[in-house]
Amino acid sequence: LSRSLGQKDQEKANRAANTGIFLAIVNCLLFAVLGLFFSKYYFTSQTDIEEIINYGTEYLSIVTVCSFGLAGQSVFERLLQSTGKAFLSMITQCFGAVLNMILDPILIFGWFGLPAMGVRGAAIATVISQCMAAALAIVFNIFLNREIHLKIAEIRPRAEIIKRIVAVGVPITIMMSIGSAMIYGLNRILITFTPAAIAVFGVYFRLEHFVFMPVFGLSTGIVSIISYNYGAGSKQRVIQTIRLSILYATVVMIAGFALFQAFPAQFLSMFNATEAMLEIGVTALRIISICFIPAGFCVISGSVFQALGSGMPSMLESIGRQIAALLPLAYILSKTGGLDAVWWAYPLSEIVSVVMCAAFLRYFYVKRIKPLSDSIA
Structure with a gap:
């Protein structure tokens, strides 16, 4: 994408951005499958301690099945970085990290009347934070990233760009x-x-x-x-x-x-x-x-x-x-x-x-x- 902008090829840069979003969606589906069927195996292959296996499987299955926030955050932050807007990318990352730190104790220990969810609460806090950071990154790209133009209709596979x-x-x-x-x-x-x-x-x-x-x-x-x-x-x-x-x-x-x-x-x-x-x-x-x-x-x-x-x-x-x-x-x-x-x-x-x-x-x-x-x- 950055190389296309350097070559003053706006159309090619737009195609690269929209194709990247399509690939992020595909990755989400792949991670969901892996999380559903292989989370427990990942831990049983390394330890026989039941507590670690149960906690690890619970956490990993949630964050992988609900990886759409992480994928969205990653791809839209990369679009900001590719156009030289690293500061905006930093804001989204910091926002997600701070929100995660706030939500972790609330959902883990059950503050403010919420049920104490333990490891599951930590996983849910992670997913929520990733989704909110992704939403912020999308807003930044739509309103502040004028170098590329994103259109839902253009989010589709393109063989030549996928190859690159x-x-x-x-x-x-x-x-x-x-x-x-x-x-x-x-x-x-x-x-x-x-x-x-x-x-x-x-x-x-x-x-x-x-x-x-x-x-x-x-x-x-x-x-x-x-x-x-x-x-x-x-x-x-x-x-x-x-x-x-x-x-x-x-x-x-x-x-x-x-x-x-x-x-x-x-x-x-x-x-x-x-x-x-x-x-x-x-x-x-x-x-x-x-x-x-x-x-x-x-x-x-x-x-x-x-x-x-x-x-x-x-x-x-x-x-x-x-x-x-x-x-x-x-x-x-x-x-x-x-x-x-x-x-x-x-x-x-x-x-x-x-x-x-x-x-x-x-x-x-x-x-x-x-x-x-x-x-x-």
Whole structure:
């Protein structure tokens, strides 16, 4: 969509937007089917604790069957981002998050005369928040996003546009699925040591999110900028955006690395860590956070590939790092060096990621960016 706007092709941009909405509807139906029939299996394949299975199945089945809010929020926020209105996208995300925080205790504990619904209440709060955020994003697109024109009659499949969307979207979807598979596999390795190791791993992921969040925000923002200028043929703007993004991302990740090295125990204590978790977690956080330093480069590289119309390199990099490197390394190290050695699989696998991203980035520079003119759009 951004590339079409850069090429001044308004009709093509409109078709891309409306086709994207159609695909979001299809995704909703797919998630509903998965939620209805496979929610329980997802949990029974990982644990035999009945309470976890029941709570997890109840929550997951609700949020997947009612995923229309999430799909709507995602697609309409992406339309705002694609046209350079990232601030409006941020408003919808913040609105949904704040509303969720307000509704959670009300529906979980039964405030204001409502029945206490527990886990089901948390799921319903999530669905309501997603639907309201989606509604706000739709309003923003209709009244404030003049770059594209949405029409209900135009929400239909178009083979040529779906092919281009799939070329970028399917590899990214597979990449996200690979991440879930990696977590599942690593949990199976960690449980052979102690449940506290899995708890530490879960805390790490929550902490990691705060470090990566600014970089993910930056990477999302540059997709539309690079796509627009690539479509407009402005080589210098594309190169400058990539360079500055890598620089800023690396600075953020180095800061995150420094914090994890200095305050691992304090971070773990925020999650009421037990003595066993602290004993394991301090070492774990310090080792895993080594991978932060090169990770910023890899995240930005993935967005560059996406902006240039190809999601395949990101998928291959994800497979190489998480499946071909991280899981085998974690398994080998668990057998040869104990629990502390397992955490080294993270920084070691990041080497594979950096090498692959650098090679792909070089390829795209030579094939796609270098031939552009130096015109300013």
